[in-house]
Amino acid sequence: MDLEQIERVIRVPIEDTSDVGLLRSRIDQQTHLIAILKQRSDDTLKKLTEQRKICEILEIEKQEWHKLLKSEMEQRQSIAKHFKTLSHNHDELIKIKDDYKQDNDELRRKNAQLSDENRTLMSPLLKQREEALTKLQNDSEALKSENTHLQKSIRFISKDCVFHLCVYVRV
Secondary structure, eight states: OOHHHHHHHHOOOSSOOSHHHHHHHHHHHHHHHHHHHHHHHHHHHHHHHHHHHHHHHHHHHHHHHHHHHHHHHHHHHHHHHHHHHHHHHHHHHHHHHHHHHHHHHHHHHHHHHHHHHHHHHHHHHHHHHHHHHHHHHHHHHHHHHHHHHHHHHHHHHHHHHHHHHHHHHHO
16 A cells, blocks of 8 residues: 555544544544555565565575586586696606607617718628629639530540540450
8 A cells, every 4th residue: 555545544534523533533544554554564574475485595596506616616626637637748748759859869860870880891891792702703604614614525535535445445
């Protein structure tokens, strides 16, 4: 109920001026005011009850959001820890790779140096061996040729000896 209703109740009719009428009018006004106040009290109580329910719901949601936030923070910390570990491992792998690369470069340099030394030191020996091998092959060819020639000569002489022996034996 609003102010207009309150004013209407407060207004006293002019024709009812007797004491009883005045008292009755006052009682009616008070009754009506009490009813208005009771209605306002009921409305306020209803609103308060609704607000309390909303507060309870909001408190439950707040607790759920707090749990979710805590869980998300824990997950974030765990991920950050894992990322830090991965970063450390990555740095270690890069260090190991650089060490291997440096060792590989050193070994390649030593290999090139040894190859140069090998060519420098072994080249004359290899050349001598090749020359000796070529000479031995040439000598072998010559000996084979001489062997073939001697075998032909032996066969010819053998035939000739056999012929002369046959002639001699006949004579």
